Amino acid sequence: MILKNLFRRKTRTLLTVLGVSIGVAAIVALGAMSESLQRGYGALGSGSGADLLVAQAESVDIAFSAIDEEIGAALAGMSGVREVDRMVYTFSSTAGVPYFIVFGYQPDGFAIEHFRIVAGEGLPERPVRRGGRPLILGQAMADDLDKEVGDTLRLYDITFRIVGIYETGEPFEDGAAVVSLEDAQALSGHPRQVNAFLLKLRTTDDVERVQQRIEQRFEDLTVTRSSNFAQEQEAMLYIAAFTWSISLIAVVIGGVVVMNTMLMSVFERTNEIGTLRALGWRRRQILAMVMGESILLNGLGGVTGVGIGIAVVELLEGVPAMNGLLATIIPPALIAQGIGVALVLGLLGGAYPAWRASRLAPAEAMRYEGSSGGSAAQRLKVGGTALRNLMRQPTRTLLTVTGIGLAMMAMVSIGAMTEGMIKELADVFGGSGIHLIGMQADASIDLSTIDVRTVRRIQDVPGVEAAEGFLTGYTAVGDLPFFVVFGYQPHGFAIQDFQVVEGAPLTANRQLLLGRVAAENLDKEVGQTLRIFDTSFRIVGIYETGIPFEEGGGVVSLRDAQALFGQPHKISFLGIRLEDPALAEAVRQEIERRFPEVSVSLVSEFAEDNAEMQLMRSSSWGIALLALLVGGAGMMNTMVMSVFERTREIGVLRSLGWSKGRVLGMILRESVGLSLLGGAAGIVAGIVAIFLLNRNPIMAGFVESRFSLSLFLQTAATALVLGAIGGMYPAWRASRLRPVEALRYE
Amino acid sequence: MEKESIVETRDLVKVYGDGAQVRALDGVNLSIARGELISVMGPSGSGKSTLLNMIGALDLPSSGQVWVNGQDLGQVRALDSFRARTVGFIFQLHNLIPTLTARENVEVPMMGQIAGRGARRRRAEELLELVGLADRMEHLPSQLSGGQRQRVAIARALANQPALVLADEPTGDLDSQSGGEVLELMQQLNQELGTTFVVVTHDPAVARQTARILNMHDGQIVHEHTVGTPFEEDLAAFRRSGLGKALVAGENPLPRLGPNEQTALQRLLASG
Structure with missing residues (x-):
């Protein structure tokens, strides 16, 4: 009976299943992604055969961890430690793969052993330079890039020769490459530094003791059991939170769609439910019937969604850029989670309609003749026919509006955050009279490094008045998970942008200018000190720039920043002032020609040009699209129902001479x-939502979301398109009704 | 032909269904003069509503032809605007749009035909005054009585000054008093405006109020009676008709005519 009830309205059932399944598919696909990242990080820790993993304390992600190599010797000398291996983990890029994961291991260490060579040979123990530096490539990446042993591969501006192909069974590693420690350090721009030490102990009973001893001796190091490593990565938490919030949006919208469908179904069958009650059905039975329908409907949606999710993952796996981010195996727990969420949706979405159905008084229900819309329409003297028709089923309209509203809310708030970030990035470099911005070519913003010598040589390029490098890095300070440290030359031109409103400007090393927002969040004043890593800084001044991203951080001298982040003689970005700003484009091209390792943008275009910002934009569009798909299914559902209900009326209109x-x-x-x-x-x-987010001190220090007219226009346009597309099919169906049949429709 | 005819049909046939076919209309030849008030009677399933749908261009015949107002409906391309301009419909269930007021309901057929909100509004007000609902213009259908709703439906049918109004059981849903009033209104409009009315009904009391009555049975017009014609003349005409001849000969050409009815008709024909 439940099944038959669902099949009475095939289109509606189909659309509802579709809406739910898109939400579930999102959970599965995104879940698979974060799962495989987690697994990959797990492999980094435990795959190597190490017992403990030592990384820099307070680094958000192991990719940002940097420890001096020499500490390795000290660790090896500690009691209980049998063997120490070193690891570099960095990103590079090559044609078609913007984020290419590269590991650096010692060719004679124990950790490299788990990269099982399936073709060619392993990394040579002595550096060979002939025909490019040696590299072993993961099987999956080799397939995607169509590379074999003996081929060369260019990462940034370094040529590597593929000496072997390996397989570990972990997509994260099989979609990457391994080079010698030194070569990896060169790629990451952190010579003589590693991301982590891998420790083998004499006996595993010792784990906790050794862990404590290391953390006592080296305050800025953190030691984790390699098996716990993935769980303790802060970045994993962010990814998981992000995944969950997207899923939540999809699920909430899906829930609204389900409730809408079930409510409509109950409305339509008011008569029938009355009859069932009159025939002696109990309230409980009615409740069970409607709940059963809702759960079955969602179960269908859940299964379909898992299918779509798996298909999406399979599809994305073929894209080289996604390699290492997606696992071939979707864990059963994730599938169970997807279906479980769908069933919970069924319970929640069905509860209210089922309750309403069970509460119907039999006699009244049997008299019910469908909603004529009398009362609601009566109050609404203003507004056109469209509005009045919508008000015939206020509950349905409300639910549909809620569904679409949620989708649009996601779009507006994510869009506003993205716009805010882009605007801030533009502002960060916009002041201080800089005309051009340079960063490492092909690198991500977080990882850009340029040699100081390059800056000096760029100063000699004709047309350049001055060039100055600065270094940025992230860390956690106190309770703030994101604290940006800006390293500037104390007497340079770029630092002028940080307007000191209290105290004095920077004059020497070990001094710190603190942003207004950071000062408030950390409760610090001029004259106090602040520890960043293991270095103490005296706060000499407080600055304001009007950019939350800057005001949520602090400024130190370039030298201090280089020391803090272990990057002597390196800078992240360079600002260039020109003699004649009108020649900006020509100078830009000249610099890029002379220094291929540097990518230069006009200051006004930097934020827009930036790959990260484009990625953010497209992911914000992706989320919006997802929400729209679910909302669109709900929308179409509502309109199809509305047309069904009014079949007779449409017949009358057609017989009165209305055209199709x-x-x-x-x-x-x-x-x-x-x-x-x-x-x-x-x-x-x-x-x-954004207003509330901006009041959160952590968010406020990070980004100030911006609303632009174009964002609103975009949203309105999307709503318009959604309405047109969602309405197209029902409208077409309505116009195709044959008048005689429509008039006969009961 | 003394008067110009507004509706002509020739050998009109309508077949429904693919497998077990039902001949809803089985060779109907009919002529209705301009300005007539005519009723079509017959039991349910006799084809009277189908005939109305054919005349109103709501449905197309399987074979045969229909001319309305001089136009061959088989040749008319824009049936929508033909309906809007030439015919007005009145249904058994008033079929008003529940969210629209009486005035707005009357305006519905004018949308797309008469430009300008003001012009439509004035015309709707005029029509509602004509049907005696001047004080109910801004009421919703749910706030009107059955008879009042049907008056709105009549006003709506007249919106675009059609030459012909087709009413399918207009009093079927009303008590006898409101039904009588509705019929009186149609008679009055027929006289004053000269609009042709075709009323489908199975109520003899309603049919007697019209000038001419067509009797349908099994998709055929079996008898025609002009109100005021002496009974003998009518009976003689019946004897001359195909059906009458067959019945006199002891045959039964209508498959659905029961033996009792057949005997009664044969007795009637034999009398006088």
């Missing part, structure tokens, strides 16, 4: 009206 086009227009107008209402609600909700 006019009927089409009427339904489309309603659908567009509905989604515009949703859009408006979403914009308001998005503004509120």
